[in-house]
Amino acid sequence: MTRRIMAVAVISSAIALVLFLLPLAIAVFNLFLADAQATLERDALHAAIVVDPSFSASDRTELPKSPPGDQLGLYDASGGLIVGTGPHTADAAVRRALAGQSTRTNTGGLLVAVVPISASESVTGAVRAATPLSGVWQRTLGVWLILALAAAAALAVGIIAAGSLARRITRRVEQLTLASQTLGDGDFDVRTTPSGLPEIDRAGAALNMTAERLGDLVMRERHLAANASHQLRTPLTGLRLLLESGLSDPKADHRGILGQAIERADQLDATIDALISLARGGSSGSPVNPVSELEAVERRWRGVLESAGRPLRLEARDDLPHPVIAEVALRQILDAVLENAVRHGSGQVTLRARESHGAVAFDVTDEGNGIPLGADIFGQGVSFSGGSGLGLALARQLAEDQGARLLLSARVPRTQFTLLVPVEGAGAAFSLARPL
Structure with a gap:
């Protein structure tokens, strides 16, 4: 029984953890992905502000420094890389930016953000910022590891709690079983003690009530037997003496003696009925x-x-x-x-x-x-x-x-x-x- 309770508790806890942690893990990844894209777009915008909108390929333009492993490049209106790092010719994201549309994308294992540079209501270039997607995965895996450890700790606590509860329930059920066996053996003084488990305590209270009622019933029956044997002994002795006196005396009024004997037998019958009624609580x-x-x-x-x-x-x-x-x-x-x-x-x-x-x-x-x-x-x-x-x-x-x-x-x-x-x-x- 203990194993079954623990198995049910562990399976239930595991399902609950999975249902809770799986959406949380996905949400964490999406959060880090959105944060990385927003950071890239912010870096690209900062670089676009630094660059003079009327720049030309011959100008020596300096871009802000980017973190190691990231890319930050300035492209002219024709799609050529002027300065910085990135593809030498415009990719799809840069081309959309040169068309006047800021772009966020995920391609080739990179997160890319491109913003256009405008002057006199025309696009003169674009700034492209990119970072490896592996950085997002590293941050995500770190958080997932923490979540996994927390889930393992929660599952361990659940197993310990389930084991304690299972042993407690099993111990109480065993006590109820032992009390039932004791009651079946005729010991009506057996009683169970409260366990703090309402369902088991109700069963124990029912068993206690049954034991009390059975004990009262058996006690009444014992009193009936003792009372009957004591209360009937004297009338039976008197009846026997009456009959013996009639048999020993040939001149006795046998008809009168038989009448008295019948009267005393009726009294005995009434006494027996009264004793049974009293023993079984039938007389109020x-x-x-x-x-x-x-x-x-x-x-x-x-x-x-x-x-x-x-x-x-x-x-x-x-x-x-x-x-x-x-x-x-x-x-x-x-x-x-x-x-x-x-x-x-x-x-x-x-x-x-x-x-x-x-x-x-x-x-x-x-x-x-x-x-x-x-x-x-x-x-x-x-x-x-x-x-x-x-x-x-x-x-x-x-x-x-x-x-x-x-x-x-x-x-x-x-x-x-x-x-x-x-x-x-x-x-x-x-x-x-x-x-x-």
Whole structure:
């Protein structure tokens, strides 16, 4: 690729130089030619002024000195050379001058300029000045050599610049290729850096955006897998226990047990749909009734807590504002916190909804022994009783995705988790509010 870029740059530079220098070289030659002819004509005119118009062949006329190699001659009306240098008899240029016409010509390797000498309105002679054309060529070739050297220098600079640019482009393209390969290998953290080349930077920005989107998609899918495995384990265990109890008790109400099993299977199906929708960003926030949501949580968990001998208490006012959050997300977060209270807490569990600084706070409190200071309860894999430690970590991530915050608001003497959900129109008031 580097060679191709350099070849294109060199060819383009060479063509540009030729198109520029060829007319310039011709113009230089024509300029020197016109200058030499004008100099000759000026010398001839000067000599004609010096000569007396009424000269005769017997007069001893002196002409100005001419440069070495040049010719300067005085011709009479008959075309004969009287004094100076040049053809002994008039040539075509002298004859035209004797006819009254100043002449410039290029003949026999000489530049010739002839001016007539007049007296009493008649031509009495002519002055002829000539110089070798080789002098013009020498001056022209000198300038052409300078132009050629300048062109070679410009071409060399072009080659160096093209090589530098080609290496720069090639290096950036190789980095893009490597980044693409890394992205294809599953590393979604790969990013390209700006190069100062707009076209390549746009490609790099597109690659960065693709990597970010793919990473977000894969992360959502991973969260889906982890969340699904964690959130579905308890309902599946409950369903299994329900079916096993029906099988082990011949006198059990099998029809009623099957009905409960179908109801729990429907709940599992709804949970799976909700998890998929959340993982793929398909659930947007909308105002929800906090009292209705707490009552739904109470219905789902009262039986589980009663079977463990633990009471469930609900506290909420009917006039609370409606927070903005996806309903399925709110249920998943509260279920995760309730499951944590069931697994790791003890005593009465209290569900409370209250207003707090532009948000609605959902408190889940139990009478457990508290959580040690310094423990990162929301870290993945953190558990104090052999659990997976995924529930609270996923719940906090889900809350942040919805613009809410899940906090450990009290450690001792009772454990309390608080979910802060902004109400509609809270905006900066919620983001700047105190945690509780």
